[in-house]
Amino acid sequence: MGSETRMDWNKLLDTTRYGYTSESKDIRSPFQRDVDRILFSDHFRRLARKTQVHPLNENDHIHSRLTHSLEVASVGKTLGELAGAFLEERGELPGRLEPRDVGEAVQAACLAHDIGNPPFGHSGEEAIKDWFKARKADFGNLPEECLSDFTRFDGNAMAVRVLLSTGFHQTGMSPTHAVLGALLKYPWSSLAAEKDKFSYFQTEAEAMGTVAAALGLIPLGNRWSRPPLAYLTEAADDICYRIIDIEDATELGILDEWFMFKRFAEHLGLEAGPGERYAWVRESHFRQRNSLLRAKLISAATNEAAAIFQAHYDDIMTGAFDKNSSLMEESKNGICRHIHDVYDNISGKIFFSRRKAILELGARNALGRLLDQAMVDVGGFCDPKLSPANKKIKTILGDEIVDAIPKDDERCQYRIMMAIVDYVSGMTDHYATELCRQLLGMGY
Numbered sequence: 001m002g003s004e005t006r007m008d009w010n011k012l013l014d015t016t017r018y019g020y021t022s023e024s025k026d027i028r029s030p031f032q033r034d035v036d037r038i039l040f041s042d043h044f045r046r047l048a049r050k051t052q053v054h055p056l057n058e059n060d061h062i063h064s065r066l067t068h069s070l071e072v073a074s075v076g077k078t079l080g081e082l083a084g085a086f087l088e089e090r091g092e093l094p095g096r097l098e099p100r101d102v103g104e105a106v107q108a109a110c111l112a113h114d115i116g117n118p119p120f121g122h123s124g125e126e127a128i129k130d131w132f133k134a135r136k137a138d139f140g141n142l143p144e145e146c147l148s149d150f151t152r153f154d155g156n157a158m159a160v161r162v163l164l165s166t167g168f169h170q171t172g173m174s175p176t177h178a179v180l181g182a183l184l185k186y187p188w189s190s191l192a193a194e195k196d197k198f199s200y201f202q203t204e205a206e207a208m209g210t211v212a213a214a215l216g217l218i219p220l221g222n223r224w225s226r227p228p229l230a231y232l233t234e235a236a237d238d239i240c241y242r243i244i245d246i247e248d249a250t251e252l253g254i255l256d257e258w259f260m261f262k263r264f265a266e267h268l269g270l271e272a273g274p275g276e277r278y279a280w281v282r283e284s285h286f287r288q289r290n291s292l293l294r295a296k297l298i299s300a301a302t303n304e305a306a307a308i309f310q311a312h313y314d315d316i317m318t319g320a321f322d323k324n325s326s327l328m329e330e331s332k333n334g335i336c337r338h339i340h341d342v343y344d345n346i347s348g349k350i351f352f353s354r355r356k357a358i359l360e361l362g363a364r365n366a367l368g369r370l371l372d373q374a375m376v377d378v379g380g381f382c383d384p385k386l387s388p389a390n391k392k393i394k395t396i397l398g399d400e401i402v403d404a405i406p407k408d409d410e411r412c413q414y415r416i417m418m419a420i421v422d423y424v425s426g427m428t429d430h431y432a433t434e435l436c437r438q439l440l441g442m443g444y
Contacts, residue, residue: 006317009087010094011216012227013105013178018164018211020174030176031104035073037173038111043162044069047114049428051121062248065114065121068240073110075302076236080106082306083232086313102229108175109182109233116158118425119432120363127367128153128421129196139417141379146414148190149201150421156186157201158425164207177214181227185234187212188223202411203418218319225319228309231327235305238328239336242343243297247290249350257286260293263342267335268296300335301328308336366436367424373439374420381405382412397423 015030026033038044047065063071083106084099093099118124132139132150139147149157160183163175186199187208200208217224249255256262261281265271270278270293281289308327315321331337373393380387381402386394394402397419405415427435 005218005319007218007225007228007319008216009092011214012181012229013094013097013102014214015176015178016214017174017176018180018207029101029104031101031108031179034108034173034175034179035104035111037175038108038115038163041115041173043115043426044111046426046428047117049430050114050117050119051124051429062251063244065117068244069111069114071244072113072236072240073107075239075298076110076233077103077107078302079232079236079306079309080104080229082303083229083309086306086310105176105178106182106229106232106236108179109229110236112159112163112175112179112183113185113233113237114155114159116160116162116425117155118158118367119427119429120360120367123360123363124367124425125153125155127364128371128425130364131368131371139413142414143411145189145191146202146411148193149203149414150417152190152193152196152198153421153425154186154190154193154196154198155425156183156197156199157190157204158422159183160200160208161204161422164204177211178229180211181215181217182229182233184211184224184227185230187217187226187230192222201418203415220319220322226316226322228316231309231316231321232305235309235327236302238326239298239301239305239339242339243294243301245350246343246346247294249346250286250290254350255346259346260290264293264297264338267338268293268300270296297335297339301339304331304334304336363429363432366432369436369439370424370432371420374424375417378417378420379413381416382407382409393420 017030024030024033028036044066047069050065081099081103084093084097084102087093087102088099093102118128120127129151132147132153136147136151139150160180163173163180163183184199186193186197188198189200189202189205190196190198192198212219212224215227217227246255246260250257250259261270265281270281278292281292284292305327308330309316312321312327312330328336328340331340374396376393377387377389380390381394384407401419402416405412405419409415424432
């Protein structure tokens with residue numbers, strides 16, 4: 001692979017919709033329509049009651065998946081527009097598009113980047129994976145590439161599944177190929193994943209082949225090159241979650257209220273003396289102080305990430321950057337590196353607070369209980385006559401979901417299992433908790 005193998009923006013910014021061919025005379029751009037489809041979806045709405053870091057928190061200042069996704073989308077739009085302006089200067093932006101179109105494509109992907117995450121945040125992902133790992137022998141009849149979808153379950157792949165309309169309720173959004181590309185942080189299957197991070201399940205493998213060909217991604221053995229816009233989606237997420245996790249930890253008292261000022265004020269030029277522009281910062285309430293620091297950090301990190309993208313542009317376009325770090329991690333001495341290092345030093349304190357640990361153990365038990373009940377006789381769904389238990393599970397999943405899977409399909413059991421995981425991962429924290437209570441016979 002060398003400079004002769006290079007991705008092309010005419011393909012990478014393809015406005016064709018997956019599985020949908022009719023033209024629209026809508027005044028909105030194709031990418032703005034993607035933004036709206038995601039924003040108004042029930043999947044996106046449920047993010048309001050899904051954990052970002054701190055489960056079932058009643059503090060209204062703490063982020064949910066919804067607020068996090070909106071903030072990532074804001075940063076992503078700016079990164080996309082900066083990249084679009086860069087492409088325009090180089091003469092590589094397709095003539096029909098403007099820099100704002102690139103911004104909207106990244107914005108849409110950012111809105112969708114967590115749309116497939118299960119309840120209880122990353123602890124929910126771990127709970128689902130661990131449940132299947134502990135029962136691998138029970139599902140030994142599944143092909144390895146199918147079983148690994150469950151033992152390495154990843155919300156990134158579920159996000160792609162939701163958008164492509166092959167998941168629960170089968171009412172996807174027919175996104176443009178460009179937006180799907182911007183979402184493909186890990187364009188390989190679960191079996192090819194090195195760290196349980198991948199962008200599609202076997203149910204979407206054929207679709208991914210179609211999308212990769214449309215985008216002109218470079219084949220790299222059992223995977224494809226990462227689409228350039230996916231680096232921007234990732235950078236927007238990296239910037240936001242690190243800064244916001246620190247701010248939330250301050251709000252909860254996990255970190256001292258002066259933490260952000262002590263770690264970042266000097267780097268941002270805010271350690272002002274009496275009479276200077278930012279002298280008021282020291283005397284302000286910690287929320288007001290942190291709000292200014294957050295805004296300055298996000299602005300500086302966004303500009304640096306855009307500059308790093310430009311600096312490594314040729315390697316990104318040929319796939320040579322794929323095995324390197326993310327844009328944020330590529331920072332040497334800039335604000336992105338400082339944010340990264342500060343976060344790494346205190347992430348253990350954030351993620352292992354006593355309250356969080358207790359609630360995450362409860363989340364593991366709740367999701368485990370739900371899977372225990374739903375998967376009790378999952379192979380029986382492929383028999384002509386359902387067991388009494390499976391009839392009840394079918395009622396919960398919906399007749400249309402189960403009946404749409406042919407019983408003579410060689411992957412019938414796998415598809416039923418995926419439908420159950422669709423259902424569980426689509427739950428909010430509160431719904432999963434309440435349903436678990438009901439299954440334990442603790443009332444309705």
